[in-house]
Amino acid sequence: MKVLLIYPFCPDSFWSFRYALHFILKKASDPPLGLLTVAAMLPRDWQIELIDMNVSKLQKQDILRADLVFVSAMSIQRKSVLKVIDQCHNLGRKIVAGGPLFTSQPDAFPMVDYLLLGEAEVILPEFLVDLSSGNPRKIYRATTWADITTTPLPRWDLIDFRKYASIDIQYSRGCPFRCSFCDISVLFGNVPRTKTREQILAEMTSLYSHGWRGAVFLVDDNFIGNIKKLKSDILPGIISWMQEHRYPFSLYTECSINMADDEPLMRMMAAAGFDTVFIGIETVDENSLVECGKVANCRRDIIASVRKIQTYGFEVMGGFIIGFDNDKPTVFDNMFEFIQDSGIVTAMVGLLNAPVNTTLYKRMDEEGRLIGKMTGDNTDISMNFIPAMRIETLISGYKRLMNKLYSPKVFYDRVRTFLSIDKRKPLHESVHFYEVIALLKTFIILGVIGKERSQYWKLLCWSIFRKPHSFRKVITYAIYGYHFRKMMQQYSQNGTPPTTASS
Numbered sequence: 001m002k003v004l005l006i007y008p009f010c011p012d013s014f015w016s017f018r019y020a021l022h023f024i025l026k027k028a029s030d031p032p033l034g035l036l037t038v039a040a041m042l043p044r045d046w047q048i049e050l051i052d053m054n055v056s057k058l059q060k061q062d063i064l065r066a067d068l069v070f071v072s073a074m075s076i077q078r079k080s081v082l083k084v085i086d087q088c089h090n091l092g093r094k095i096v097a098g099g100p101l102f103t104s105q106p107d108a109f110p111m112v113d114y115l116l117l118g119e120a121e122v123i124l125p126e127f128l129v130d131l132s133s134g135n136p137r138k139i140y141r142a143t144t145w146a147d148i149t150t151t152p153l154p155r156w157d158l159i160d161f162r163k164y165a166s167i168d169i170q171y172s173r174g175c176p177f178r179c180s181f182c183d184i185s186v187l188f189g190n191v192p193r194t195k196t197r198e199q200i201l202a203e204m205t206s207l208y209s210h211g212w213r214g215a216v217f218l219v220d221d222n223f224i225g226n227i228k229k230l231k232s233d234i235l236p237g238i239i240s241w242m243q244e245h246r247y248p249f250s251l252y253t254e255c256s257i258n259m260a261d262d263e264p265l266m267r268m269m270a271a272a273g274f275d276t277v278f279i280g281i282e283t284v285d286e287n288s289l290v291e292c293g294k295v296a297n298c299r300r301d302i303i304a305s306v307r308k309i310q311t312y313g314f315e316v317m318g319g320f321i322i323g324f325d326n327d328k329p330t331v332f333d334n335m336f337e338f339i340q341d342s343g344i345v346t347a348m349v350g351l352l353n354a355p356v357n358t359t360l361y362k363r364m365d366e367e368g369r370l371i372g373k374m375t376g377d378n379t380d381i382s383m384n385f386i387p388a389m390r391i392e393t394l395i396s397g398y399k400r401l402m403n404k405l406y407s408p409k410v411f412y413d414r415v416r417t418f419l420s421i422d423k424r425k426p427l428h429e430s431v432h433f434y435e436v437i438a439l440l441k442t443f444i445i446l447g448v449i450g451k452e453r454s455q456y457w458k459l460l461c462w463s464i465f466r467k468p469h470s471f472r473k474v475i476t477y478a479i480y481g482y483h484f485r486k487m488m489q490q491y492s493q494n495g496t497p498p499t500t501a502s503s
Helices: 018-024 033-041 060-064 075-090 100-104 120-132 184-188 197-209 227-244 257-261 263-272 286-292 302-311 331-342 359-366 391-405 408-421 433-449 453-466 468-493
Strands: 002-007 047-052 068-072 094-098 114-117 139-141 166-169 214-218 249-255 274-282 315-322 347-351
Touching: 002 033, 018 433, 018 468, 033 047, 033 068, 033 120, 060 075, 068 075, 075 094, 075 100, 094 100, 100 114, 100 184, 114 120, 120 139, 166 197, 197 227, 227 263, 257 263, 257 274, 257 302, 263 274, 274 286, 274 302, 302 315, 302 331, 302 408, 315 331, 315 391, 331 347, 331 391, 331 408, 347 391, 391 408, 408 453, 408 468, 433 453, 433 468, 453 468
Parallel strands: 002 047, 002 068, 068 094, 094 114, 114 139, 166 214, 214 249, 249 274, 274 315, 315 347
Antiparallel strands: none
16 A cells, blocks of 8 residues: 655744744754654555655645545645645545544535544554455544553654754643633543653654754643653653753743742753743733633733743743733733733734634634634634624734734844843754854844844844853844744735634
């Protein structure tokens, strides 16, 4: 059996870092970990090829070589998914589809031949048995959660590492919180399921053996969902491995803000090589936090929590949301002041959307406010429900906030604020060739051509004389700022984006 795995194209967004990737000669931020893992579950005698449309074009002959095509995707890839499905069907190839997009909205893809809804560890074996007997069903739906201690190593041999900025590892699935706008608990449950220490170290060793050196993203939706196991088992193992291998990776992940309450945890994560955490702060309004069920953020001084995490050497990437029913017109200025004061360099502010099957989606449907499916891009200035705030006020306030946040002076001031707090020196000192290229490109694009050139040189000089060990971070953040500004320009040049999502 010849099988083609296809990962559809992700459109430009804040999260794509498309403009930033040009500086470091990379094609995409991360490889498709889900498909690489599925590939490891397929029969060993099958011939498997993977096309990541974010790093290479899908050609007609790629599809024709295959007997069967597997597709996995997220909501933001819907447009590309539809094109891939049409192309495969026009060439007479059957499609097996799975992943968040199809699991959440199976009825939207009647043209898919076989739908695998849920975790592959649960349903893929049954599908393969039926396929081998010549009698596969249209739909396979998981009724239990997977035991991820059985999940195999991803098939890293199917990708070209040189095309990616970072590589992914998954330690756990599921999140103990039940935020109304989040579909993680719907897709993966509320009880975090974890891999073993041996699995995680085997995955790190596999990456190392394949020659990877650089950023590794632990893609858990909440890495600290099971703090006890992390501190007693997983982190000690990672620390020992990283020390033994002289810190070949820089680690980053997603956490809830309660990591600030556990100083031993933060010390261990720092010793393990973590230097960045994405935290869903969502809003600085207590009423909106209660509204969305973000219990971990309630009744705490959020900026103090962020500051504490930063003092342990972590860059805090913050996720923020505008559009809650309790939001008032003052929310835009309040959020700007919080982000600026906190020194959160990378602030991902998006408009609230309701993913299918979430508590928010059901409430909007019951209230007659639902108007379609979300696009999956939380910064494309679209919403799939009617907000409480006047839509014109909401959109204009959001645009004003974003343009202000990423204006050069404001952005570079925020970088200085964080680096003034960050006292931690990097654990790995090796310099990659692409980093040298990135530095030279910033000199030209940001330091000579860019309108922000005066701010750029001021920050570089400040870093050289005041924070020399942060020079690499300064270059990285300058590139991030360039990407964010280009994205806002792109939205503006395309005219006013739709304020509501289409179905």
